[in-house]
Amino acid sequence: MVDENKDRRGGPADGAGARIGENIKAMASVDETGGAVANQGVDPSLAPDTGRRLNSAEKVRFAIGFVLVSLLWAAPFTMGSGVLLPQIFNSLHGVSAEAALGTMNSIGCVFALVANVVFGALSDMSRFRVGKRTPWIVLGGIIGALGFLLVIESHTLPMIIFGWCIVQVGINCLIAPAVAVLSDRIPESTRGTYSALYGASQVIGQQLGTIIGSSFMGNIHTGLVVAMIIFLFSGILTVLIWPREKSAANTVVERTWADVGRSFIPPTKNCRDFYLALLGRFTFVVGCFMIQGYQLYILQKYCHMSDAQAASTLKVMALISVVTTILASVVSGPLSDFLHRRKVIVATSCLILAVGILFPFLMPTATGMYFYAALAGIGNGCYMSVDQALNVDVLPNAKEAGKDLGILNLANTIGQVIAPGCTTLVIGVFGGYRMIFPVAIVCLLVGTVFIMMIRKVK
Numbered sequence: 001m002v003d004e005n006k007d008r009r010g011g012p013a014d015g016a017g018a019r020i021g022e023n024i025k026a027m028a029s030v031d032e033t034g035g036a037v038a039n040q041g042v043d044p045s046l047a048p049d050t051g052r053r054l055n056s057a058e059k060v061r062f063a064i065g066f067v068l069v070s071l072l073w074a075a076p077f078t079m080g081s082g083v084l085l086p087q088i089f090n091s092l093h094g095v096s097a098e099a100a101l102g103t104m105n106s107i108g109c110v111f112a113l114v115a116n117v118v119f120g121a122l123s124d125m126s127r128f129r130v131g132k133r134t135p136w137i138v139l140g141g142i143i144g145a146l147g148f149l150l151v152i153e154s155h156t157l158p159m160i161i162f163g164w165c166i167v168q169v170g171i172n173c174l175i176a177p178a179v180a181v182l183s184d185r186i187p188e189s190t191r192g193t194y195s196a197l198y199g200a201s202q203v204i205g206q207q208l209g210t211i212i213g214s215s216f217m218g219n220i221h222t223g224l225v226v227a228m229i230i231f232l233f234s235g236i237l238t239v240l241i242w243p244r245e246k247s248a249a250n251t252v253v254e255r256t257w258a259d260v261g262r263s264f265i266p267p268t269k270n271c272r273d274f275y276l277a278l279l280g281r282f283t284f285v286v287g288c289f290m291i292q293g294y295q296l297y298i299l300q301k302y303c304h305m306s307d308a309q310a311a312s313t314l315k316v317m318a319l320i321s322v323v324t325t326i327l328a329s330v331v332s333g334p335l336s337d338f339l340h341r342r343k344v345i346v347a348t349s350c351l352i353l354a355v356g357i358l359f360p361f362l363m364p365t366a367t368g369m370y371f372y373a374a375l376a377g378i379g380n381g382c383y384m385s386v387d388q389a390l391n392v393d394v395l396p397n398a399k400e401a402g403k404d405l406g407i408l409n410l411a412n413t414i415g416q417v418i419a420p421g422c423t424t425l426v427i428g429v430f431g432g433y434r435m436i437f438p439v440a441i442v443c444l445l446v447g448t449v450f451i452m453m454i455r456k457v458k
Helices: 017-027 056-091 097-125 134-152 157-185 188-215 220-232 234-241 257-262 272-292 295-302 307-339 343-362 366-393 398-430 436-452
Strands: none
Touching: 056 097, 056 134, 056 157, 056 188, 056 220, 056 234, 056 295, 056 307, 097 134, 097 157, 097 295, 097 398, 134 157, 134 220, 134 234, 157 188, 157 234, 188 220, 188 307, 188 366, 220 234, 272 295, 272 343, 272 366, 272 398, 272 436, 295 307, 295 366, 307 343, 307 366, 343 366, 343 436, 398 436
């Protein structure tokens, strides 16, 4: 709803949705068969905005900044959507907690999608003296903090959902221009490294959010205040750490609102593998977030734990996921490049996650959830490291690379909208949580089939 890769509990338009497509368009051109090839005639070691190589201090500052911006939006977002707000919904009288969470995530994702496109376009077209991205990154942190404040002061479901929608707007106002810095200021030869830093930090931030949020389950108000403060400083700290952006006051703006509108038009030629990749990503997201977005309720209502036991179990699961995700990310990306294989690793990540989901289905205990957390971390780590590269490889048209990658990333947002509804529907039909596990597994297996049907990529 906040985000590639996007805690995807109704996370941002993933991970920056259509804006990531624009960034990768600047990072690579695509040949007629859909394979990515490096830009021609440009030294890949030079920063696009300055035309020179980054010095050691600048490299470190950019690295720290990408880690921070990801951690500081993902952690408070997960504190709210994954732990504290689900606990609030448990206490609302006359309201189904599952339906309330699903409604919040679904509506929030719509706000995330629109905000991502709008703020991405605004940052493209801005001409501020302090740079075209910097003001929006700072503003995003402020808007998100105001959304948290509204949630804190709300006592009814509609107002809580409205406040969370403002949080989603703030997140996308922050990350759409922040991710664009990859193409604006980072040399092509090192973009993969900085992109990996951002993606891995997002996953770590999600798990830290779960750990921190679980510590405040007995004092939800204080927990939300902590999340608000973290988010308030997310954009400010990032732009202070990054090397100062050059003035955009004299920049010639090439992108128009008509271009933004055209970014929603899907391709129609040479696009078989493109749509298979899109369906593979969509089914992966649905299968993943049918479980991930409801972990607290699964522990409380399926594993029959007390609030204290659920909080403790969530912390352990988060720690396990951090370790396995980092290990999987470090190994799978270089392995994919070494073997020149994409779809096999992406498909395998779907299978690993499906096996992980099988454990709590067979073992509705803390142990079963720990096995799930370990394998989900591995699956997500492999998927996040390789899936975006797979998407670049299946693009049908070099001239529309940014637009088409943006459409592929919409699968994240749409999947996050659909997943809560699927979970709520299955619970309603079968009268409990048990059947959401096989349904999620089926989604992941279908996604594996779609990925393996791709022809252009090994």
